[in-house]
Amino acid sequence: MLRLIALFSLLLSASAYAEELPIFDSHIHYSHDAVEFLPPEKIAEILKKSGVKKALVSSSDDRGTQLLVKHAPDIVVPALRPYRKRGETGSWMHDPTIIEYVEDLLKRHKYHAIGEFHAFDEDIETPVLQRIIQLAKEHDLLLHAHSDADAVDRIFKAYPEARVLWAHSGFVRPERVREMLRKYKNLWADLAFRSDHDDNGKVVPQWREAFEEFPDRFMVGTDTFAPERWLYVEDHARTSRAWLSDLPKDIAEKIAFRNAETMLRLQPSQ
Amino acid sequence: MRVAGRLLALVVLTLLATGTANSAEPVLSQSQIDKLLLHGPWPVQWDRDPSNRVSGNPNAIALGRDLFFSPKLSGNGKMSCATCHHPGRGWTDRLPQGLGTTKLDRNTQSLFNVRLNRWFGWDGQNDNLWAQSIRPLLDPKEMNASAGHVVKVVNGDPELAEAYENVFGAAPDTANLELTLVNLGKAMAAFQETIVSGRSPFDAFRDALAKGDEKAASAYPAAAKRGAALFFGRGNCTFCHTGPNFTNGEFQDAGVPYFLGPGRVDKGRYAGIGKLKASKLTLAGDYSDDPAKTGAWKVRGVRALHRNFGEFKVPSLRNLTQTAPYMHNGSLATLEDVVRHYSEIDVERLHADGTRVLAPLHLNDREVKDLVAFLESLSTG
Numbered sequence: 315m316l317r318l319i320a321l322f323s324l325l326l327s328a329s330a331y332a333e334e335l336p337i338f339d340s341h342i343h344y345s346h347d348a349v350e351f352l353p354p355e356k357i358a359e360i361l362k363k364s365g366v367k368k369a370l371v372s373s374s375d376d377r378g379t380q381l382l383v384k385h386a387p388d389i390v391v392p393a394l395r396p397y398r399k400r401g402e403t404g405s406w407m408h409d410p411t412i413i414e415y416v417e418d419l420l421k422r423h424k425y426h427a428i429g430e431f432h433a434f435d436e437d438i439e440t441p442v443l444q445r446i447i448q449l450a451k452e453h454d455l456l457l458h459a460h461s462d463a464d465a466v467d468r469i470f471k472a473y474p475e476a477r478v479l480w481a482h483s484g485f486v487r488p489e490r491v492r493e494m495l496r497k498y499k500n501l502w503a504d505l506a507f508r509s510d511h512d513d514n515g516k517v518v519p520q521w522r523e524a525f526e527e528f529p530d531r532f533m534v535g536t537d538t539f540a541p542e543r544w545l546y547v548e549d550h551a552r553t554s555r556a557w558l559s560d561l562p563k564d565i566a567e568k569i570a571f572r573n574a575e576t577m578l579r580l581q582p583s584q
Numbered sequence: 585m586r587v588a589g590r591l592l593a594l595v596v597l598t599l600l601a602t603g604t605a606n607s608a609e610p611v612l613s614q615s616q617i618d619k620l621l622l623h624g625p626w627p628v629q630w631d632r633d634p635s636n637r638v639s640g641n642p643n644a645i646a647l648g649r650d651l652f653f654s655p656k657l658s659g660n661g662k663m664s665c666a667t668c669h670h671p672g673r674g675w676t677d678r679l680p681q682g683l684g685t686t687k688l689d690r691n692t693q694s695l696f697n698v699r700l701n702r703w704f705g706w707d708g709q710n711d712n713l714w715a716q717s718i719r720p721l722l723d724p725k726e727m728n729a730s731a732g733h734v735v736k737v738v739n740g741d742p743e744l745a746e747a748y749e750n751v752f753g754a755a756p757d758t759a760n761l762e763l764t765l766v767n768l769g770k771a772m773a774a775f776q777e778t779i780v781s782g783r784s785p786f787d788a789f790r791d792a793l794a795k796g797d798e799k800a801a802s803a804y805p806a807a808a809k810r811g812a813a814l815f816f817g818r819g820n821c822t823f824c825h826t827g828p829n830f831t832n833g834e835f836q837d838a839g840v841p842y843f844l845g846p847g848r849v850d851k852g853r854y855a856g857i858g859k860l861k862a863s864k865l866t867l868a869g870d871y872s873d874d875p876a877k878t879g880a881w882k883v884r885g886v887r888a889l890h891r892n893f894g895e896f897k898v899p900s901l902r903n904l905t906q907t908a909p910y911m912h913n914g915s916l917a918t919l920e921d922v923v924r925h926y927s928e929i930d931v932e933r934l935h936a937d938g939t940r941v942l943a944p945l946h947l948n949d950r951e952v953k954d955l956v957a958f959l960e961s962l963s964t965g
Contacts, residue, residue, distance in 0.1 A: 356847055400932040507935055509889040537890075540933040542842050545849040546893045553888075 335558065336367035336583065337551045338571035341430065341458075341481060341506035341535025344371055344378035345400050348541035354378075354385040360544055361389050364551040367571060367583060370458070370479075370535075372430055374400050376419055383423075391578060393427035393458060394419055396446060403432040407440045416446065420453060426578050429458025430481050438468035447472045456578060462486075463494055470498055479577065482506050483532075488524040495528045502577045505569075506535035515556040522561070529565045533574045534558075611809045616816040617793055624790040627780055628828045630699060634874035635712050635867050636770045638751055639777060647747040648775025651768060654744075656737045657721060659728035660685075665720065665772070668692045674906025675779060680914030684726035689844055691914035694907040697900055699777040702833035702882065706896045706912040707856025711883050712872070713776060714769035715865035721765070731761040738768065766871045781903045782964040786812075789961070804961070811958025814951060819926070823941050830901035830962065835892065839929045839942065840911045842894045850913070853895040857888040891935065905963040923947070923955045 344357060352360075361369060371390050373379045374397030382390045396412050397403065406412050416428070428450050433443055438461075450457050451473055459469060460481040469476055483491045483503040488511070491503055505511060511521035525532060536543065536550045558566040575582055612620065638644035651657065655664040668682050669675045675695035682688035690706050698704075704716035720726040721734055738744045739756050749755050751771060756764045785804060792800035815821045826832045835853040842850045860883055865871055868880035896912040910916045916925055927947040931940060947955065 351843055352847060401930070403932065507890050509887075509891070514887050537935070539935050540841075540894065542849045542894055545847075545851070546854075546890075549851075549854070549893070550890070 335365070335555050335566065336571050337365055337534060337554060338574035339366045339369040339536055339547070339551075340479065340533040340574045341504045341537045342369045342371050342547075343395070343430070343538050344373040344382055344544075345541070346373070346375060346378065347400065348373075348538065348544060349378045349381065351541050352544050354381040357382060357544060358386040358389065360547050361386060364548040366547065366551055368574065368580070370427060370574065370578070372427070372458070374398060374402065376423070380423060391426050391580070392423065393429055394423075394425045394455075395429065396431050406431070407433060407437045407442050410442060412442055413445050416449060420449065425453070425455060426580075427456035427458050427479070429456070429479070430460050431458070432460045433465050434462050435464050435468075438465050438472065444472060447476065450476065463490065466494060466498070466501065470501075476500060477577065478502070479504060479533075481535075482508060482537075488520045492524050492527055495531050502531050502533065502573065504533050504535040506537035507539075512553065512557040515553075515560060517557055517560045525561060525565055525569065529568050530573055530576065532569045533571075533577070534569060611806070612813050613817065616813055619816040619822050620790060620812060621794055622827065623822075623830065624787055624794070624828050626783055626787045626790075626828050628700065630777075633699070633713065633773070633777070634876070634878050635872040636714055636773055637873040638767075638770050638774050641751065641774060643747065644751045644771045644774040645778055646775075647744070647751055648771035648773065650744060650747065651738075651772050652775055654737075656741070657727065657729055657734050659730075659733065663727050665717075665727075668720075668726075669695050674903055676907050678908065680909050682726070684720075684723070685728050686725050688725055689850055690912050691909065693899070694903065695776050695779045696781045696903050696907075697829055698779060700829045700833075700900075703835075703856075703897060705856060707852050707859070708835060708897055709856040709859040710863065710865070711860065711867050711879065712865070713773035714766060714871075715863065717772040717776065718765055718769040718865070731765050734768065735761055735764045738764075763871075766865065769865075784902070784964050785961045786958075805957060807954050807957035808961040809958075810951075811954035811956070811961075814945070814947070814955050815958050819945055819955065820941060821926075824898045825901050831898045834898060835895040836898050837891070837895050837934055838898075838911075839925070839931075839933050840896070840913070840915060841933075842896075842913070849894070851893055852912070853892040853897075854888055857886055857892060860886065901959060901962050903963045905960055919956045919959050920952060923952050923959070927952065 367389065368391055369389055370393055371379050371382055372393035372395035374395045376394065379392050383392050394416060396406055396416050398415060428446060431446070437443055447457065447469060449455070456477045456479055457469060458479045458481060459466065461484065463484055463486065466478060466480060466484070469478055477500045478498070480494070480501060480503045483505060484494070495501055495503065511518050517525070534554045536547050538544050538547070554570070558570055561569070571583065632640035652665045655662050658664065663684065668677045669692065670677055676692045677683070679692065681690060682692040693706065698713060701713070704710040704713060710716040710719065721729050722731065735756055735758055738748060739758065745756060748767070752767050785808070789801055789804035824832055824836050842852060844850055860866065866883045868877060868883050872880070904919060908918060910919070910922050916922050926942070927945045929942050929944050931943060934940070934942060
């Protein structure tokens, strides 16, 4: 009986914590093949069940994003992915027809960001990327870049006032992420698909230093790069809450959702 | 002119027929040969499992064999391990997914060379063979028995009970079902450790190359040689399918979809780590007979990473000709299907930063056949 009560209160406190710590998932895709397997109603249900209060969603093609905007308008913050289908991540910068695709969508829908796009080194100097950066400027949009540090430098060179979300924190060491965050005040970093800060629910020391130096710049994201990974959103939210609970409450809340809200200039949720 | 044209055509035809084997370029480069040599000799040296005190014990092997083939252990008395792991079918069942009390989610793994594994199951939910051998007995979707039922059956069968007492020094303990079950698992493990695949044409070729015996090496078919050049070269297959057993023993995403139906997925290694961490029957636990707890670092050190979601164990490639269909869900019927899968792999499904291990090879039809011929040469026939 005692054990039952203990179990019960454990369950209660776990769900109470889920209530306490909303998640802003800042890196999520709903591409054409995911639309096939998981209808938007199901996606909305997954997000709600996982305590994901907001999500920066992009998809290739854009239809998935628009479907989700309709089905979960209170959750979805739409981003414009410059890909018509999955498979263009390595070629899009050399394809001028992408510009028409992006410009057309910008006319028809409202977005908060362009991305997540893939661009490394000199890719940024291509006319396609330069035009994308120009469009971000004209429409006051965040750029969600899966890039190396060099490409991030080039984006800021082209447009010093840019707001950039560095996907996967560039997959570089935390020390290097900090260097970049020191260099650019409008640079944020998502932790999608990185496990190196999380040691079984404890924050790894080098990362703790990064989070303490820049409590306003990091955020979490699931990165549903294959459609199956939508079924990972809930696990991801749960394990994120676990390591976040190893940080001071205010920093945890910032990384969990406040930083993404600030970055995207949304109404603070609470 | 006409004669010369015909002659030229003949030369080209001969070249096509014999491949590049006769031309100036050798089929395999030195670096490919260096890699190839690492995949032998076969069979590999094996030491008994220190976590299993009856590993290698002939009486335990005999008891394990009887248990393995006994349908009485199952809940309905009709299913044995061999129902799914059939010796005449490469120790599997030739079905896409196993069939227990219901259709399972995964393909039945072959038991060839199972003693060489580091992890067990497509998701590595166990770190030792005896624990993995208990699992199907108790799974309601597989043999659907209880520990009590299994122990009762063994106790009630004079031959099994006597063999048990011979091996373990005491009659099956009905008061300690878990211990008795673990012992039965250890006997079955001892039996499965004897399931070893023989020498294949590849092994003969590999040893000939190692000895510099050109004549012996020339017996290996030209198509398989060209396939080897793909396997050890451009295909990068050895990145994961390493060593004499053609596996690194770990988990990877080979681009195989893992939906189980609308809204359901097989989480693969991610869920396997959860089960492993929750298990008492690991190399770090009390049931390991090894006082040094050799190998316990694996379960102690492992933790679930984002990448583990949807990863599956890199399977051995030995005796594939006996174990179709392929992949964790049996979704690919033939070796040609597997090769075409790699040839046109959807890299967007694979998360990689920087260089990709797997990239579409865009093989032509002949190259597909060559790679298949190579894979077939890893079988004993």
